Amino acid sequence: MLSDLSGWAITAVAVLGVLSVAAGVAVFVVDSMARATFALLASFLAVAGILLALDLVYLAVVTALMMTIEMAIMAVFMIMFMMNPAGLMPMTMVHNAKGSAGTGAGAFVVLVVGIWTIDWPTRDTSRPADSTRQLGEAIMGSHMLVMLVIGVGLFATILAGTVLATARGRYDRFGAGLTAQRPDDPVPGGLPR
Amino acid sequence: MTAEMVLQIVLTVAAGLIGVGLFGALSQQTIVMVMMGLELVLNGVLLAGGAAWYFLAPELPDAQMLVVVALVVMAVEMAMGFAVTVAFYRARQLDMIDMASDLRG
Structure with missing residues (x-):
């Protein structure tokens, strides 16, 4: 075709x-x-x-x-x-360049051999008039679970990213049990509990 | 040109992106450059997903959903990668993965 x-x-x-x-x-x-x-x-x-x-x-x-x-x-x-x-200042910051190049080229060759030897199916159905509408209806209908999982995953990413990037959290300021009366800040005058 | 041949050409481009990205992710020493390699791999997945939708199953939204998932994985990878980079640098003043080889699982 x-x-x-x-x-x-x-x-x-x-x-x-x-x-x-x-x-x-x-x-x-x-x-x-x-x-x-x-x-x-x-x-x-x-x-x-x-x-x-x-x-x-x-x-x-x-x-x-x-x-x-x-x-x-x-x-x-x-x-x-x-x-x-x-x-x-030209400098190379690589390790195991030959092995990496071999792995990358190997993956490429395997994929290309697959791509050019597979007998791809021919399409006999019609294309939707609007691909965006098709995606929107899938997101809000048959594939809503995917979007729910994506939403939870993104929320977890927000939390984990904040935790990892925070320099000093409340446990650094108030101790492991959060029992200190005054926060232990490098510069005094930070917000109280 | 037949549709099959165009599909194969686009998928070959995607395979090229995946191969180059894999080389970068494995060979680079800086954390940020490793992330760029992973992004290139995902770029290839985006392209392959789009081609699969157009040439193989345009009546189904599944391939489009795959592209959406790949985009979200890219965003998550960027956010977590930079958070880990910041945490690493703050804790040990390091920016290269060879200096954190004790974290090998």
Whole structure:
């Protein structure tokens, strides 16, 4: 069966596909951490473009917006935590590069062999008029359990992230039993109990 | 071009992203760069999920849900990864995973 993608869409998918992988490789090649972050963003935006060509408008927009903000935050953390954020002093910070390259290439080869040898089923049903409506109805209907689990997972992430990132909690201030009358703060004058 | 061939090309791109991401996650020493490798792997999953929806089962929303789940996993990975990085740095002044090898499970 011929693809119902237009010639322009197929060209866009091919160009964006090459771009996404090239940007993904660039993440681990460039010296500057800011450049690495924006290379990753370029890879995400290329994938969002492919999703757009595949008629998944909502998911493409969510991917583009979410990843743009995520990479902006990541750039801040990269500059905070990397010892060579600007890449002015070329240095490699890798371990077991050959083994890692072998594992990555091995995974790629296994996947590609599977992709090109599987006899993929042909689609004989019609496409929904609006993919966003289909997703929305699934979220609020047949697949609500998935969204419930996602909600609980995100809430647990908020709690765990706050606990991990908090420098001094109430147990640091009032003792293991929370029995101290006055908080033990490095600088006095903090909020009481 | 047949639909099957376009699907295979898109999935090959996804496999490329997964391979590059795996290499990065395994080879990088900095915690933040390891997270970037994991994000690239998930990027490949996003692409494969979208292609599976369009070419294999557009009448079902399941592949779209898979993409949503992958997006949420990305957000959770970022949030927890940065929280762990901050906690590590605060406790031990370290930013490389080789310095925390005593946490190996």
